[in-house]
Structures are given as structure tokens and as C-alpha cells.
Amino acid sequence: xxxxxxxxxxxxxxxxxxxxxxxxxxxxxxxxxxxxxxxxxxxxxxxxxxxxxxxxxxxxxxxxxxxxxxxxxxxxxxxxxxxxxxxxxxxxxxxxxxxxxxxxxxxxxxxxxxxxxxxxxxxxxxxxxxxxxxxxxxxxxxxxxxxxxxxxxxxxxxxxxxxxxxxxxxxxxxxxxxxxxxxxxxxxxxxxxxxxxxxxxxxxxxxxxxxxxxxxxxxxxxxxxxxxxxxxxxxxxxxxxxxxxxxx
Amino acid sequence: xxxxxxxxxxxxxxxxxxxxxxxxxxxxxxxxxxxxxxxxxxxxxxxxxxxxxxxxxxxxxxxxxxxxxxxxxxxxxxxxxxxxxxxxxxxxxxxxxxxxxxxxxxxxxxxxxxxxxxxxxxxxxxxxxxxxxxxxxxxxxxxxxxxxxxxxxxxxxxxxxxxxxxxxxxxxx
Numbered sequence: 001x002x003x004x005x006x007x008x009x010x011x012x013x014x015x016x017x018x019x020x021x022x023x024x025x026x027x028x029x030x031x032x033x034x035x036x037x038x039x040x041x042x043x044x045x046x047x048x049x050x051x052x053x054x055x056x057x058x059x060x061x062x063x064x065x066x067x068x069x070x071x072x073x074x075x076x077x078x079x080x081x082x083x084x085x086x087x088x089x090x091x092x093x094x095x096x097x098x099x100x101x102x103x104x105x106x107x108x109x110x111x112x113x114x115x116x117x118x119x120x121x122x123x124x125x126x127x128x129x130x131x132x133x134x135x136x137x138x139x140x141x142x143x144x145x146x147x148x149x150x151x152x153x154x155x156x157x158x159x160x161x162x163x164x165x166x167x168x169x170x171x172x173x174x175x176x177x178x179x180x181x182x183x184x185x186x187x188x189x190x191x192x193x194x195x196x197x198x199x200x201x202x203x204x205x206x207x208x209x210x211x212x213x214x215x216x217x218x219x220x221x222x223x224x225x226x227x228x229x230x231x232x233x234x235x236x237x238x239x240x241x242x243x244x245x246x247x248x
Numbered sequence: 249x250x251x252x253x254x255x256x257x258x259x260x261x262x263x264x265x266x267x268x269x270x271x272x273x274x275x276x277x278x279x280x281x282x283x284x285x286x287x288x289x290x291x292x293x294x295x296x297x298x299x300x301x302x303x304x305x306x307x308x309x310x311x312x313x314x315x316x317x318x319x320x321x322x323x324x325x326x327x328x329x330x331x332x333x334x335x336x337x338x339x340x341x342x343x344x345x346x347x348x349x350x351x352x353x354x355x356x357x358x359x360x361x362x363x364x365x366x367x368x369x370x371x372x373x374x375x376x377x378x379x380x381x382x383x384x385x386x387x388x389x390x391x392x393x394x395x396x397x398x399x400x401x402x403x404x405x406x407x408x409x410x411x412x413x414x415x416x417x418x419x420x421x
Contacts (some may be wrong), residue, residue: 016362044299048404076249076251076401077346078249094250094251094252094255095251096250096252104262105253106260106262107256107260107262108260108261108262109261109263109267110261110262111260111264111265112263112264112265112266113265115258115261117260118258118261120255121254122254122255122258126254127253127254127255128253128254129251129253130251130252130253131251131252131254131257132252135256153321155264157267157269158264158266158269160263160265161265161266161267161269161360161384162269164360164363165269165271165272165275165363166272168275168363168364168366168367169271169272169273169274169275170274171367172274172275172277172366172367172370173257174279175272175275175367175371175374176274176278176281176368176370176374178374179374179377182378182381183378183381184382186382188338189377204311206253207418221254222251224251233249234249236348239354241254
């Protein structure tokens with residue numbers, strides 16, 4: 001804690017936000033209501049190391065044309081932080097507390113494209129001390145003080161895999177139905193000498209249930225400054241890293 | 249408060265498109281049917297006395313005329329095919345047990361190759377059943393045809409004997 005320290009001024013301009021006007025992301029940024037201008041950032045007594053890291057991050061992102069965008073500064077919240085969007089609401093949570101992350105044995109699940117994007121970011125030497133994830137949820141399904149649950153954010157089964165699995169399911173069903181027909185047909189030839197007891201009944205199983213509407217998770221990277229605490233939470237610089245829809 | 253860094257996150261990340269899924273109902277049934285078929289086939293092969301496989305029907309007994317040759321030819325083919333079929337069954341049983349182990353007795357999700365394997369797994373078992381059924385079915389047909397012929401022969405013989413006796417009895421009166 002070093003609140004008596006002199007204020008630092010960040011001289012780096014925040015990159016353009018217009019590049020991220022995809023999906024429902026602008027609603028999220030609006031809802032987060034973070035301070036992003038250089039002027040407002042100067043109100044916070046960030047440690048010089050944090051500022052140097054911030055400058056390096058932005059310079060590296062620009063040099064490598066990475067999709068990393070500085071959003072602003074806000075405390076790294078504990079638990080779920082609820083934001084009201086226009087058509088949907090958002091639950092922002094530390095990935096270490098994310099119900100889906102915990103359900104998957106502390107492994108994050110993301111589309112291959114997103115994994116490649118994040119690996120590209122990491123390959124430049126860029127790292128973030130904390131990762132937060134914003135989950136888009138149905139309007140009014142989450143109230144402030146309530147925690148995100150697995151049911152709210154669990155992704156649907158992968159569509160392509162589900163289609164192939166259903167096809168294999170039907171194929172297996174067909175194989176056994178065919179065997180059943182051959183057996184019963186052969187036994188009928190035996191002039192009812194043997195009873196047809198080996199008929200195979202196998203109905204076509206229904207496919208995986210998959211939600212008709214898929215919500216967009218957004219991943220944020222944070223540079224944490226533990227020297228500044230706001231209501232018990234360390235202050236952080238927030239960066240957009242990636243977003244996706246589960247149907248993608 | 250615990251934080252996960254980007255590098256830590258990537259070290260343990262999973263690809264959504266390759267996320268394991270549970271086997272669907274018909275595939276689950278298929279795996280169980282396959283297991284039962286394999287165990288039944290291998291049990292018969294192991295526990296039935298060895299000489300049964302080399303049994304041939306003899307002419308002049310129950311089997312009449314060309315049915316002797318047909319039956320013996322089918323038994324010969326079965327004896328030749330059987331060892332190969334059992335090797336395939338043994339390998340397939342190993343695959344079935346692997347699927348059951350990996351999927352925690354079909355209760356848990358598995359990666360896509362196991363979905364394909366569970367489908368392909370049904371083919372040797374199905375082939376086994378079909379070949380066995382066709383062989384047993386044709387043998388049963390031959391037995392039934394022979395039985396019918398014998399019933400006809402016996403009925404005709406009894407009728408002739410009965411008719412002769414009746415004729416003998418009526419002429420003596």
C-alpha cells in the first residue's frame with residue numbers, strides 16, 4: 001500500500017476501440033464502465049513497474065498487430081460482478097473461480113481459434129498476471145450479489161462433433177437392426193423351427209441438446225498492481241484478449 | 249485471492265471442438281451387445297470339447313442323400329473360418345474393454361476416436377453373429393428337412409404296415 005506515492009502519468013494512448021465492435025462486445029465495455037482515458041488513469045497511484053508493463057504491453061500489441069486492447073483500470077474483483085447490458089446481462093469473474101473452469105478440472109475450454117490467438121499473444125512474451133472472463137447471461141438471470149453457476153454458463157456440445165456422433169449413433173443402430181433382420185430372416189427360413197428370440201430393438205437416440213442461443217464469453221488479461229487496493233481488491237489494468245460464441 | 253496467469257491458462261487449456269462427449273444411447277447399446285457377443289463366442293470356443301468342431305455326419309444315418317455332403321461341407325468351412333474369427337473376436341473384446349474403461353462403463357465422456365471405435369467395434373461382432381446364424385440356420389434347415397423326410401418315410405411305412413395288416417386281417421375273416 002503506497003497511496004502517498006506521487007501520481008504517475010501514463011503517456012501511451014489507448015488503442016482504438018472501434019476494431020472490437022463485433023458481437024455484443026460494445027455493450028460489455030459500456031457495462032463495465034471502466035476508466036480508460038489517460039487522464040483518468042493518472043488519478044490512480046500505479047507503481048512504476050505496472051506502468052512500464054502497461055507501456056510494453058501496448059507497444060508489443062501494436063508491433064505484432066495483436067488483438068490486445070487496453071480497456072481501462074478497475075479493481076480485480078472477487079466473486080461475480082454483475083453488469084447490466086442492453087439485451088443481456090454479464091457476469092464477470094476471475095477465471096480461477098469460474099464454475100466451468102473448476103468443473104473441467106481447472107482447465108479452460110475455448111475454441112481452437114481462440115487458443116491460437118492467445119498462444120500468439122503469449123509467444124510475444126506477453127503475459128498477464130490474472131485472467132478474467134465475462135459470461136453473457138440471459139437478461140435478469142443474474143442479480144448483483146449472486147454468483148455465476150455452471151448451468152448458466154456451460155457451453156452447448158460442440159456442433160460438428162455432435163453431428164458426427166449422431167451419425168455414428170444411427171450407423172451403430174443400423175448395424176444391429178440389420179443383424180436382427182438377418183437373424184430373424186434366417187430363422188424364418190427354418191420354418192419356425194427356432195423361435196426368433198434374438199431380435200434387436202434399438203431406437204434412434206436423440207442427439208445432444210444444444211442451446212438455440214449461444215452467449216459470448218470474453219477473456220480479459222489483467223496487470224495487477226498489488227500496491228493499490230480498493231475495497232480489499234488489488235487495482236488492475238484491464239485488456240481485452242479474445243471473445244467468441246460457442247457456436248463458432 | 250488466487251490468480252491464473254495467461255501462460256498458466258494456456259498450459260491447461262482444452263479445445264472446445266475436441267471436448268469429450270458421452271456416447272449416445274444406440275452406441276452404448278452397441279458396445280454392450282458387442283461385449284456379450286464376444287464373451288459368448290469366446291466362451292463357446294474355449295469351453296466346448298475340441299472334437300465337436302471336427303464332427304462330421306455319416307451317410308446311412310439320420311442324414312439322407314446329398315444333405316450329408318452339404319452338412320459336412322458347411323462344417324468344414326466353419327472349422328477353417330473359426331480360428332480367424334476367434335482371433336478377431338479376441339482383438340475386438342480388447343477394444344470393447346478399452347472403450348468401457350475409458351468411458352467409465354459408458355457413464356463418462358470420451359474423445360471422438362472412441363465414438364468411431366464404438367461404431368466400428370460392432371462390425372466384427374455383427375459378422376460373428378451373422379455367420380453363426382447363417383451356419384446354424386442352414387444346419388437347422390437340413391436337420392428339419394431330414395426330419396420331415398423321416399416322418400414321411402415312417403408315416404408311409406406305418407401306413408403300409410397297417411394297411412397290410414388290415415388287409416391280412418380282413419382276408420382271414
